[in-house]
Each structure stands twice: as C-alpha cells, then as structure tokens.
Amino acid sequence: MPTSIVWVHGDSLSPTNPALATYPSAPAVWVWDDELLRAWRISRKRIVFIYECLLELPVEIRRGDVVTEIRAFAQEKGAQKVVTTSSPSPRFQRFCRELAQTLEVEVLPVPALVPVTPGMDLQRFSRYWKVAEKVIYR
Amino acid sequence: MSTLRRDFATREALVAYIAQEFPEATGPVSPIRGGRQAALAQLAAIQPETYGDTRNYLDGTVTRLSPYLRHGVLALTEVRDWLQQRRYSWKTAEPLVRQLAWRAYWQTLYDQWGDGIWEDREPYKTGWQPEDYANDLPGDIPDASTGLLCVDSFSRELQDTGYLHNHVRLWLAAYVVHWRRVKWQAGARWFLEHLLDGDPASNNLSWQWVASTFSHKPYYFNQDNLARYSRRRWCEACPHDGRATCPFRGSYEQLARRLFPHADLHRLGTRR
Numbered sequence: 001m002p003t004s005i006v007w008v009h010g011d012s013l014s015p016t017n018p019a020l021a022t023y024p025s026a027p028a029v030w031v032w033d034d035e036l037l038r039a040w041r042i043s044r045k046r047i048v049f050i051y052e053c054l055l056e057l058p059v060e061i062r063r064g065d066v067v068t069e070i071r072a073f074a075q076e077k078g079a080q081k082v083v084t085t086s087s088p089s090p091r092f093q094r095f096c097r098e099l100a101q102t103l104e105v106e107v108l109p110v111p112a113l114v115p116v117t118p119g120m121d122l123q124r125f126s127r128y129w130k131v132a133e134k135v136i137y138r
Numbered sequence: 139m140s141t142l143r144r145d146f147a148t149r150e151a152l153v154a155y156i157a158q159e160f161p162e163a164t165g166p167v168s169p170i171r172g173g174r175q176a177a178l179a180q181l182a183a184i185q186p187e188t189y190g191d192t193r194n195y196l197d198g199t200v201t202r203l204s205p206y207l208r209h210g211v212l213a214l215t216e217v218r219d220w221l222q223q224r225r226y227s228w229k230t231a232e233p234l235v236r237q238l239a240w241r242a243y244w245q246t247l248y249d250q251w252g253d254g255i256w257e258d259r260e261p262y263k264t265g266w267q268p269e270d271y272a273n274d275l276p277g278d279i280p281d282a283s284t285g286l287l288c289v290d291s292f293s294r295e296l297q298d299t300g301y302l303h304n305h306v307r308l309w310l311a312a313y314v315v316h317w318r319r320v321k322w323q324a325g326a327r328w329f330l331e332h333l334l335d336g337d338p339a340s341n342n343l344s345w346q347w348v349a350s351t352f353s354h355k356p357y358y359f360n361q362d363n364l365a366r367y368s369r370r371r372w373c374e375a376c377p378h379d380g381r382a383t384c385p386f387r388g389s390y391e392q393l394a395r396r397l398f399p400h401a402d403l404h405r406l407g408t409r410r
C-alpha cells in the first residue's frame with residue numbers, strides 16, 4: 001500500500017514537476033475545481049488546453065470540490081500524505097491548510113529563476129532587475 | 139463516480155467530451171495545443187538572436203511559450219537553462235531572460251499580496267478617480283463591434299485563440315481603461331476568461347501597470363505606434379485611417395490632453 005499521493009494542480013502540469021519527480025510511483029490526482037471554473041467563467045479553449053496537458057501526465061482526473069476529492073483519493077489509496085508543488089495562489093494555500101487538518105502535506109518548491117532575498121526591493125521591476133541580472137545567467 | 143475519461147482517439151473526441159462535461163464553458167477551441175510535447179517543440183523553435191530587436195513587432199520572433207510557462211508545463215528555469223546550455227552570450231540572451239524575469243517578479247508579488255492583486259495598488263495617475271471608471275466592460279468590446287478595425291480584431295483574436303501578442307495586450311488594455319474609462323479589473327476578468335496563459339499575477343499586475351495603479355504613469359499609445367508595430371495591418375483597410383475619427387490619431391501630447399485633461403501633463407511623460 002502506498003503511503004503518499006501526489007496532487008497535481010494548474011501551476012505544475014509537467015511530468016517532471018518536483019512532486020511527480022520525487023514520488024514517481026505514488027498515485028497522482030488532478031481535480032477540476034468546479035467553483036473556480038464557474039467564478040472565473042473559464043472558456044472552453046482554456047479547459048481543452050489544460051486537459052491536453054493532463055493527458056500526458058500519470059494522473060487520475062476528477063472534478064468537484066478540490067479538498068473533498070483529494071481526501072477521497074487519498075483514502076482510496078490508503079495514503080496519509082499528500083505531496084504537491086508550491087504555488088503563490090492564495091486559493092492553493094487555503095486548500096493546503098484545509099488538507100493539513102486530516103493529512104500530512106508536503107509542498108515541494110519550484111526552482112526559482114531569481115532567488116528572492118529578505119529585504120529585496122520589489123517596489124518596481126527596474127529595482128528587482130538590478131539585483132536579478134547579476135545572478136540570473138551564468 | 140467523479141473520475142473523468144482519458145482515452146481519446148482524436149482531439150475532436152476530447153473536445154466533444156469537454157463540451158458535454160463542461161457545458162458552461164463555451165466558445166471556440168484554440169489552435170494552440172496543450173501538453174509537454176507541444177511545450178518542448180515550442181522551446182526548440184525559439185529564436186533568441188532576433189528576439190530582442192523584433193519582440194515589439196507583431197510579426198517579431200516572440201516565443202509563444204506563455205501558456206506552457208503559466209501552467210508549469212515548462213519551468214522558467216528550463217528556458218533559461220536551455221539558453222545557457224547552448225552558450226548564448228548574455229548580450230543575446232538578456233532581452234528574453236529579462237522578460238522571463240517579469241513573470242518571476244509578478245509571481246513574487248502575488249506570493250506577498252495574495253488576492254490584494256485585485257485591488258488598486260496605488261492611486262491612478264490619470265487625473266481621474268476610481269469612481270470615474272465604469273465597473274463593467276461595454277458590450278461592444280467583447281462583441282467586436284466598436285467599428286475600429288484594430289480593436290475589433292484584437293477582441294476576436296483573444297476570444298478565438300486565447301493568445302495575444304504583448305503589444306496587442308497593451309493596446310487593448312489601454313483602449314479599455316483610458317479610451318473607454320473602464321476599471322482595469324473588468325478588463326482583467328475578461329482576459330482571464332480567454333487567455334490560455336491567463337494568470338492572475340501577470341495579468342492583473344500588467345493591467346495595473348497600464349492603468350497606472352502600479353506604475354508612475356498610464357500606458358497609452360497613438361496611431362503611429364500601432365501602425366508601426368503592426369505594419370499598418372488594420373489601418374490600411376480602416377475607414378477611420380487618416381481621419382479625425384480615429385481615436386488614436388495625434389501626438390502623445392494631444393492624446394494626453396484629451397484622455398487625461400485633469401492630469402499634470404509633465405508627470406505623464408508625454409515626450410516619447
């Protein structure tokens with residue numbers, strides 16, 4: 001019985017994403033977020049594009065309430081842990097907090113193009129770029 | 139049982155299934171394909187040598203990687219590494235790497251501000267107050283019936299393909315916010331419905347940059363600029379070409395006086 005599942009979300013649709021790469025044999029799941037699709041009035045072409053990405057990933061495709069579906073998938077697989085990939089989306093972060101009430105949650109970071117250091121000036125892109133251009137390319 | 143199908147012989151079969159499963163999601167399907175294979179093919183075709191000089195032209199060699207980068211089908215670092223491994227000099231690679239950094243920058247701000255990216259980050263510098271801007275997008279814009287050949291074509295392309303060149307996004311956003319005086323949030327919501335790369339961070343913060351709620355001055359353009367970078371693609375056949383009825387005609391100073399009569403012209407930086 002596996003003890004972990006991988007949750008693939010809309011910011012990590014690569015078969016090489018850190019969660020799938022680190023847990024290659026864990027069952028993986030995608031959940032269409034029905035509430036989000038409705039609220040954002042997401043058009044058909046966006047759904048087709050994402051669906052085509054999913055068809056190249058080893059995921060079971062579900063839909064509904066994201067947290068409920070992930071919990072159900074974990075239970076079916078007998079898993080106590082959800083592994084996923086980081087995202088700045090506040091909605092993603094809320095789902096992670098909710099999942100953490102009943103499951104262990106591991107969020108793997110995506111490699112940063114520009115390492116953000118504490119106190120970095122983010123007021124305007126020009127100031128960010130002054131720091132970034134020194135470290136971004138070797 | 140809530141599991142969806144994965145076995146489709148053709149794209150048509152997939153599209154038919156999606157139409158049945160997601161009846162609320164309407165409209166055409168983009169010619170742009172999803173998936174890692176498509177992303178890698180697109181990456182293999184990028185042209186870094188000509189990117190910097192041509193990226194502002196609609197027929198320039200932009201990468202069209204955005205839908206893949208937005209959904210993490212391809213990582214920003216993979217594009218940078220691709221350039222490094224092929225030993226492109228910094229001088230050649232810099233323009234493209236800088237644009238990749240814009241995405242990273244917006245993502246970092248999203249991480250800090252969360253849903254605050256939907257709020258005006260700063261006051262408008264247009265001389266107008268937020269309440270001077272309409273809440274909703276006027277219907278003739280999504281209907282592509284403004285009568286302006288360029289704007290109507292941009293609107294159709296957005297809705298048909300889910301992709302617009304950066305310069306077109308700038309023109310269309312400026313038209314919505316400054317010419318029609320509509321809140322940037324209304325335009326941002328419309329873009330997110332359609333763009334395959336639709337991303338709350340890059341999209342909303344770019345709209346704020348155009349609107350001037352996250353920049354020192356509003357972004358606006360004139361017909362000369364549009365004609366130059368589109369090589370007169372729309373102007374040629376447009377009934378407004380060469381006439382005062384073209385709302386984009388004039389110098390930046392003339393347009394600033396018309397669009398932002400209450401703003402300090404000097405602060406608008408009209409000398410471009």
Ligand SMILES: Cc1cc2nc3c(=O)[nH]c(=O)nc-3n(C[C@H](O)[C@H](O)[C@H](O)COP(=O)(O)OP(=O)(O)OC[C@H]3O[C@@H](n4cnc5c(N)ncnc54)[C@H](O)[C@@H]3O)c2cc1C
Nearest residue numbers: 200201202203204237240241304307335336337340341344
């Ligand atoms: C009003 C408006 C809305 C926008 N909405 C989005 C959006 O929802 N999603 C999105 O990814 N981009 C958005 N952009 C930024 C930019 O227009 C697109 O990223 C770019 O046009 C995509 O085409 P490309 O891949 O051929 O770009 P290229 O010029 O080839 O650039 C390579 C990559 O760099 C990144 N990039 C380039 N320019 C920018 C930029 N100004 N800001 C952020 N990232 C950039 C993209 O990931 C892009 O794929 C918006 C710009 C404006 C003005």
